[in-house]
Amino acid sequence: MSTSLMNPSEAPSTVPPPRKARKLPGWAVGLLAVVGAITLLATTSYLTGVAQLTSAGTIQTAVGLALPILLAGLGGLWAERAGVVNIGLEGMMILGTWGAAWAGYQWGPWPALIAAIVFGALGGLLHAVATVTFGVNHIVSGVAINLLGAGVTKYLSTLLFEPVSNNPRESPAVPKFDTYSAAGLTDWLAELEQQQRVGVSDVAGILRGLLTGVSPLVMIAAALVVASYLILWKTRFGLRLRSVGENPVASESLGVNVYLYKYAAVLISGALAGIAGATLVLNPGQPGYLEGQTNGRGYIGLAAMIFGNWRPGGLLGGAALFGYADGLQLRSGGATFMSLIYGSVLLVGAVVIWQLWKRRWIAALGGAVAAVALYAIYFSVEEVPSQLTTYAPHLVTLVVLAVASQRLRMPAADGEVYRRG
Structure with missing residues (x-):
């Protein structure tokens, strides 16, 4: 009978592999995005009046x-x-x-x-x-x-x-x-909106706008x-x-x-x-x-x-x-549109905190610079000229696409000319 000695370093590992973090389902991500957007708008409305x-x-x-x-x-x-x-x-x-x-x-x-x-x-x-x-x-x-x-x-x-x-x-x-409007419900929401309660009136105004006309x-x-x-x-x-x-x-x-x-x-x-x-x-x-x-x-x-x-x-x-x-x-x-710039400062600030928690120092530094620049614009300009507010959707389009371009994945064959065979 022969015996073989096994090096402990060669022994099969009994440690289970690390578990991958479970991703949230799409509906949960969308719900969190809606809650985050309402929270951001309500906070901006309260701070800017x-x-x-x-x-x-x-x-x-x-x-x-x-x-x-x-x-x-x-x-x-x-x-x-x-x-x-x-x-x-x-x-x-x-x-x-x-x-x-x-x-x-x-x-x-x-x-x-x-x-x-x-x-x-x-x-x-x-x-x-x-x-x-x-x-x-x-x-x-x-x-x-x-x-x-x-x-x-x-x-x-x-x-x-x-x-x-x-x-x-x-x-x-x-x-x-x-x-069509939900008459009884919208009347109740209108009363809540007029009370100007922080958060509650904001949600009531948003729901009333979605359910009216x-x-x-x-x-x-x-x-x-x-x-x-x-x-x-x-x-x-x-x-x-x-x-x-x-x-x-x-x-x-x-x-x-x-x-x-x-x-x-x-x-x-x-x-x-x-x-x-x-x-x-x-x-x-x-x-x-x-x-x-x-x-x-x-x-x-x-x-x-x-x-x-x-x-x-x-x-x-x-x-x-x-x-x-x-x-x-x-x-x-234009005067109210300036409050969106203030809201953008809050949003970028939240992103900076997230990047710091993830230890992405360069991204956090870039976000901090952007937040300071946006706040300087908000502090120094009282009202956006009407010539610029007219093109607000187009400007938002450019900014959003520039920010979101890093995570996009288009269909692989999008735009390619196909020939059978």
């Missing part, structure tokens, strides 16, 4: 302004998840606004919505034919559709709207959707966000569509019809952009179609989609941010 930050009127205006951005971004999400960059969202929105006005003043809001979907989908079909079938560069095709949408609607307005409205740039008045378009947009998530992430169709955007060659080898899924995604993208255009015509406050009324919202929707990391939940947050910045400057002007 600006109640408009969380007033019901500001939130209601922000919802209306965020709606077309959200729907346009959702259209971009569908296309880019299938690997097609859709810069043409602006042009498809323009087609949707004209289609909604043309059908709306004749037959009412619901036919207007259907017409907007059809006109937007036609723009998507054109983009799909150019990019998927003929292999045209996605950016070139999108820019061409933006120019074509503006030109076609200008011609059609001169042909059909001018004899009725006596203005080639404007349609006749279009009937609007009815709006709700249009069917808001309900449709919320349903489309949920449906997009469920379809793209929880169904076989969505899995195949996303695989086309990640690796179309591998998808084809598994029997997926890549062309069919790309066409379906871009058609849905155009239809959603058409609905985004319809919100500019069918929401209260707009008489109907007006030339140039999209005002770059298709591009901002695309930025909101990128900010949301090509996911519906993140897109919703990005659209809310851009709509809120636009609504605040429309409701209150």
Whole structure:
């Protein structure tokens, strides 16, 4: 009998491997983000004395302004998840606004919505034919559709709207959707908001703004966000569509019809952009179609989609941010907009503390410098000039994309020209 001596260092380890930290589910992250945003706004409102930050009127205006951005971004999400960059969202929105006005003043809001979907989908079909079938560069095709949408609607307005409205740039008045409010609940929330209690009144104002004057378009947009998530992430169709955007060659080898899924995604993208255009015509406050009324919202929707990391939940947050910045400057002007800069100082300060806790010294130093610079602006400037507040959503877009660019991951085959075989 032979025995072998084993070096203790060579003995198998009985120490279990360290456990990986469990990530929070997406809904929990979103809930924490909402709570953090409300806390930040309430704190800023209390420290600056600006109640408009969380007033019901500001939130209601922000919802209306965020709606077309959200729907346009959702259209971009569908296309880019299938690997097609859709810069043409602006042009498809323009087609949707004209289609909604043309059908709306004749037959009412619901036919207007259907017409907007059809006109937007036609723009998507054109983009799909150019990019998927003929292999045209996605950016070139999108820019061409933006120019074509503006030109076609200008011609059609001169042909059909001018004899009725006596203005080639404007349609006749279009009937609007009815709006709904939770009367008893909103009255109670209004009483809480007027009491100006720290935190409580802020939450009451936000909830009252979300529950007052709700249009069917808001309900449709919320349903489309949920449906997009469920379809793209929880169904076989969505899995195949996303695989086309990640690796179309591998998808084809598994029997997926890549062309069919790309066409379906871009058609849905155009239809959603058409609905985004319809919100500019069918929401209260707009008489109907007006030339140039999209005002770059298709591009901002695309930025909101990128900010949301090509996911519906993140897109919703990005659209809310851009709509809120636009609504605040429309409701209150430059003086109130300065309070957002103060809120930014608080936010950056929280980020600096987080970076210090993680021992990321360089990032913490950079955040501290940014916080000092923002506070210097807040301390030295009494009111932001109106020329700058008009472009608040665009400035917010640039800042947010610059900050969020480090954590983004686009679909691997996004923008690539695909050829079968």
